[in-house]
Amino acid sequence: MLKKIKIPDATIGRLSLYSRYLIEAHEKGITTVSSQHIAKATGVTPAQVRKDLAYFGEFGTRGVGYNSKELYNYIMKILGLDKRWSVAIVGAGNLGKALSQYKGFYQRGFDIACILDNDPKKVGKKISNINIYHLDALDEKVKELKINLGIIAVPAQAAQEVADKLVKAGIRGIINFAPINITVDENIILRRVDLSAQLEYLTYYLEEA
Amino acid sequence: MLKKIKIPDATIGRLSLYSRYLIEAHEKGITTVSSQHIAKATGVTPAQVRKDLAYFGEFGTRGVGYNSKELYNYIMKILGLDKRWSVAIVGAGNLGKALSQYKGFYQRGFDIACILDNDPKKVGKKISNINIYHLDALDEKVKELKINLGIIAVPAQAAQEVADKLVKAGIRGIINFAPINITVDENIILRRVDLSAQLEYLTYYLEEA
DNA sequence: TTGAATTTGTTAAATAATTAACAAAGATTT
DNA sequence: AAATCTTTGTTAATTATTTAACAAATTCAA
Known part of the structure; x- marks a missing residue:
């Protein structure tokens, strides 16, 4: 079962913001993004981005980054937004x-x-x-x-x-x-x-x- | 000069909530309230209330509590709400x-x-x-x-x-x-x-x- | 006036959250 | 295929916030 350990409330809020950037990037044709890209766009540190994501699993590829659409989907699922x-x-x-x-x-x-x-x-x-x-x-x-x-x-x-x-x-x-x-x-x-x-x-x- | 040290953002939000309780108490004729009363009404701990207020000064009387209208006025001043x-x-x-x-x-x-x-x-x-x-x-x-x-x-x-x-x-x-x-x-x-x-x-x- | 009961303000301890550092994994270049 | 470069995931260090504890101040009762 996911989410046994306590996750900061602020993390949830940031995930929401990440997801908005990710779908935008995806729509622009940017298939791969790094924690640095996400951080820049959302006003946080790259370490924070990786930490936030680490609570929920491993979504990236070392040396590469994250697939924007895929990470978007993961986050939406985490937030419960894969349904209406x-x-x-x-x-x-x-x-x-x-x-x-x-x-x-x-x-x-x-x-x-x-x-x-x-x-x-x-x-x-x-x-x-x-x-x-x-x-x-x-x-x-x-x-x-x-x-x-x-x-x-x-x-x-x-x-x-x-x-x-x-x-x-x-x-x-x-x-x-x-x-x-x-x-x-x-x-x-x-x-x-x-x-x-x-x-x-x-x-x-x-x-x- | 006030506010040299860093005050938690959350403190500001709580001050707002305290002030709403205080004016309500004052209007009900409750002239004196304790940190415990404020805490109960706003869903925080009494220690938190005292700590939040301590950032800005001493507003209460030991053994007694706070004058509700007076503390309300202080908080409104702190929040910059003494003017429109x-x-x-x-x-x-x-x-x-x-x-x-x-x-x-x-x-x-x-x-x-x-x-x-x-x-x-x-x-x-x-x-x-x-x-x-x-x-x-x-x-x-x-x-x-x-x-x-x-x-x-x-x-x-x-x-x-x-x-x-x-x-x-x-x-x-x-x-x-x-x-x-x-x-x-x-x-x-x-x-x-x-x-x-x-x-x-x-x-x-x-x-x- | 002394002692018990309250309740603040403050210091110390405990928790929580963020940032930094770095090894591990994968990609790229020569 | 070795060496270099990237970038993640994770652990450690730092910083921030909350909670607890208690001395100091005040009231109230005897």
């Missing part, structure tokens, strides 16, 4: 609407299957062909649409409740865009993405100067 | 539109001053009262609207060029939402936020099971 995933977005506010239309998800294998909200004024409508259902229909829709992932795009005070409902409905991977810490059972994968906090990194460093 | 910031979003596609409407920015002190795009069909229009200007007007608008921060929400292949333009216009802090590594002069603060990669963390761990 079905995503439910909870919250049809500005952020939920926005995310539901973001084309970047589709390109990487994520299909936004539906949006859920508890506002009767929104339920029944569509956002660029994606149906908005009532949150009460969550369990049903998760089954029907074979949803595996959930995105929480509701206000902070509602986030924990929504998370509980997603878990109860059988979803095991959740992204929380609400700026609050929520807790879930340890067999659930949870990630918080705080958009404002990203800007705050900038202001922190700019303040300094 | 003016943000330009480049890219009036789905993501750019989405981000421009996200209320969470405003609440933390960020004003979306304008959107820039090079599509003549979009230029001149508005997205919920925010004007869309041509990218060529960047320099002018940065001066006129006193813009300090830039958000890149354009396709990957255009991201580097946009970053260069933002820097040239005098912007020193940039968030890049395009899924590609871009480089800027070292006195510019740059952060990449890859939304798809966030979902890929989930699928990586779910794959494992």
Whole structure:
């Protein structure tokens, strides 16, 4: 079984970036790349690239490098992107609407299957062909649409409740865009993405100067 | 002068989360909180909370804890959020539109001053009262609207060029939402936020099971 | 006022992640 | 086919981050 030892979270993020470079290289007709090429393109060190890959196996040829398409395929497999995933977005506010239309998800294998909200004024409508259902229909829709992932795009005070409902409905991977810490059972994968906090990194460093 | 020693990036992110808990506590009438309270609410250890704060000074009273409003104010100051910031979003596609409407920015002190795009069909229009200007007007608008921060929400292949333009216009802090590594002069603060990669963390761990 | 109970700030220890170094493997040149 | 050049995979060293431990400061109770 793969992945027994702990792999840095940052490694996963870098694999994603490597894969984007690799497919680009492949499409440009570059069949072989070295760790140095990958490093240069993605802003890391060559040692880091090799270390990251070493967690998962041996993908290159010494003295040569890596076959770009082949390594791309391996990484996509590692990331679980050799198949498509079905995503439910909870919250049809500005952020939920926005995310539901973001084309970047589709390109990487994520299909936004539906949006859920508890506002009767929104339920029944569509956002660029994606149906908005009532949150009460969550369990049903998760089954029907074979949803595996959930995105929480509701206000902070509602986030924990929504998370509980997603878990109860059988979803095991959740992204929380609400700026609050929520807790879930340890067999659930949870990630918080705080958009404002990203800007705050900038202001922190700019303040300094 | 503050911040001579290197402070972990993760610390900045946690400060943001602490501040949100602190203002909530303050609004609920809780005047004093301990590192343990903060830790519980934000999902970290009490030692971590104290260590994070220790980078910046002494804000508590031994045997007592921290004054919630006071500590909130200190953290907001540290993060540079004691004043408002003016943000330009480049890219009036789905993501750019989405981000421009996200209320969470405003609440933390960020004003979306304008959107820039090079599509003549979009230029001149508005997205919920925010004007869309041509990218060529960047320099002018940065001066006129006193813009300090830039958000890149354009396709990957255009991201580097946009970053260069933002820097040239005098912007020193940039968030890049395009899924590609871009480089800027070292006195510019740059952060990449890859939304798809966030979902890929989930699928990586779910794959494992 | 003394002693027990809290809780911070700080130093030390333990973990984790990154970078560097280099042997091993393969390609290329002469 | 020997010698040289590349580039990987891996181990070791370094650096960074987190966690633990505890003295110092403060409150509260007796």
